Amino acid sequence: MSDHSSPSRPPPSAAQPSVTETYELSVNGRARSVPDAWIGESLLYVLRERLGLPGAKNACEQGECGSCSLYVDGVLLNSCCVLAADAVDADIRTVEGLGDGGHLTDVQQAFLDAGAVQCGFCIPGLIVTVHDLLDRVPDPDELQVREAISGNLCRCTGYGRILQAVEDVKLARLADPEGSS
């Protein structure tokens, strides 16, 4: 599951838009080379199309839907709105880097247990967002949760089971502070 070792894809065989550069990104604790890439590419594109990390999703590519949420230097961002070449030297953490040694995180498990997953397209972004919320605010009330995830659009669930999953993780973490992911 956690894909810390995804193989980089070969660069496209022929023409590329100019201007290209070769640079290195730090993704999920690993240095990843991005050879000969057009500098106009978003971080979302480079992760998905060059580094083989499709967990961040591309629903709007204009910062409205949150499907591409990830951490850059510990800050939750929409990766569609970040140029990859600008993220050099930053610590990038994607949904693929959340799990520990192949185990689901408490948030991932709670989403499954609560029935929060339907088509699933928004889910990786929501998982990252909920981790960010509960790591910052251990005991949010319902309105705080709704506000925190309001930048992540979901079209299938009406958010009910997602809110349930967040509540479940919150209570479990408050009951057992040592056991949280």
Place this chain on the structure above:
Amino acid sequence: MSADTTGTTTRTPGVRDGLDTDAARPDGTPKVTGAFAFSSDLYAQQMLWGRTLRSPHAAARIVSIDTSAAEAMPGVAAVLTAPDVPGKATYGLEHADQPVFASDVVRYQGEAVAVVAAEHPELALRAVRAIEVVYAVTAPLTDPEAAIDAPPIHPDGNVFRHLPLRHGDIHATGEVVVEGTYEMGMQDQAFLGPESGLAIPSEDGGVELYMSTQWLHVDRDQVAACLALPAEQVRMTLAGVGGAFGAREDVSLQVHVSLLALRTNRPVKMLYSREESFHGHVHRHPAKMWFRHHADRDGTLVKVEARLVLDGGAYASSSTAVIANAVCFAGGPYRVPNAEIHGYAVRTNNPPCGAMRGFGVVQACFGHEAQMDRLAEALGMDPVELRLHNALRPGDELLTGQVITGTAPVREVIEAAVAHDLPPLPVDGESVMALPGGAGLTAERRDVRRGTGIAVSIKNLMFSEGFDDYSTAGVKLELDPRGRPIATVHCACAEVGQGFVTLAQQITRTALGVEQVLLRNADTQIGSAGSTSASRQTWMSGGAVQLACEAVQERLFERASVRSGVAVEAGRRRHFRMRDGEVVEVDGTFAMSVAELLAEGPIEEIREHHHPATEPLDEDGQGNAHVSFAFAAHRATVDVDPELGLVKVLQVATGQDIGRALNPRAVVGQIEGWIAQGVGLAVMEEILVQDGLIKNPSFTDYLIPTALDMPSVVQTVIEQPEPGAPFGAKGVGEPPTISSTPAVVAAIRAATGRELPRVPVRPQDIALT
């Protein structure tokens, strides 16, 4: 949980994660880790990127197309236009009236004119921009009412279908008459996973197409016709689907990406941007509707008259079926002895419209429920009482003359919806986020008005009007390497998020008593499963899996009879049954494990499941055109700031007729999710079209409910097993979105006293009228 009264399922008590449990989704873990492969995640070595050139005009003649500059660009592998289509030049879900590429005229903004394939998506975009098309712009035909008699804008004419319905005495009159006109804007399905697919040329000259879609086989047939290939040379496999809701029932990029792959002899991926997605799929039909309801003084409905005009946009898609639903259910879930309804689905130069959850009934329901409230007011009657008084019951006749032979718990769903507690009254010190306008700090509690409204709906399940609707499933039972039984299910049913993959496992576990159930990819290597739409897959494909399991069971019993020496003539089921992983003799001592019976080899069976035949509607819109019906009632409570016209939907309470909950947790999620879409249509969702042009093709400007917009949902499911339905279950996906919209609008009317004949209700409709 209700008992299964259908008698068609062999229940194996004790099997883990079988029917009636909250079995987990088999695709759940990859979906929470990010490993699940959606169609937009696909990749192949040496892959090119495809991109579409679309018309910027709603109506124009194409004077010339010059692709030479695009073809000369480095990294561009192909540029294709209409003359490059080797087969049929048009496609369409029910009527092939849409060109693969426009060549002489364009009929809507966004119509495809050319496609390119290039080494990088940015190069593809630049190549598209380098294609020079000279248009002679013409005046778009955008008024659906005018389109009925206007000169045709397509050789097939402007009226997709005029459907009259006459029932009972069309001259009957009631003592109380109310009349109104209503309007619905264009809603978008707004699935999150954009249209995308990967086409790989195959050695036999055909193509392998990995695609997010709702119906693999009709896609395949349309692609094959346009490519001039035999169907078997177009092999389609379902790629991960990021939501559908009707918008993936029509072909989008399927033909284009396949043409590019065959032309370049390389894998080609296409992926729409969000803006392109708004132009690249059909939407919910906007509607203009007139209703006149007649009733006696005691509230008994006497007659419904209506004229419904749906704007189908430039191409037919499924407009002819959408208008049939609107007409057939224009009376709502009520006993209406007399009716005269005229429905029109017409062609304009507006964006094409087709399937979206609720499919024609959403439009009609907004009108008939507003009328029921109007009638209640005219009668001085409670709106809930009026609805209960007229509620359909089993054995009643619909407007089509069809008698309801199955369940019809209309009274029950209404009573369940209104039995829920209302949301709590405001408390001191409440968060500003609880007020209309939220963080905008625009409202004060003392100015806010609260209102409550109710609405009820009926929806047909599965395809109607004589369509031979079926699904196909294969089940293979064998031993795994460790000698344990394992079943593999093969079905072309498109999993779009609804959870068929879970249900297929549950059915197989229960029917065969095996815990290990694998699912093969949905593809065209097996027969059609029909569309994932019309609330049909639990019934149709669930039923096909059940039949295939029973056929496998029959073969197990056959082996058991040989091994036991128990002679059986007909009906092996009378002699054997399944129990805890064994086949046991009913009136004897023989018992043998399934594993032992499988030692002589695997068992594989494929079955088709057809629903009972339906009839076409006659010239008066009469006939047994539908298979089964589901009902729902919604009660909405809203807070409104009348000065700014902002609405906060606080709660939606619902009672819903579901037959039987095969996976109760999944049912909860379906109901919540589709109330969200109903709330969206009520207060925020509309594709704004001006002179045929979409003004808001983005998630910045087309708003769908966020977690802050979403009300609390309280729900009661009514479980009355439907006779003839596999497991007694009805589809649950559509009803929540049908009557939740009119319930919210009724609540806003109650809070403001405004007429509000149009959805979505905009702030100016409340504050400035």
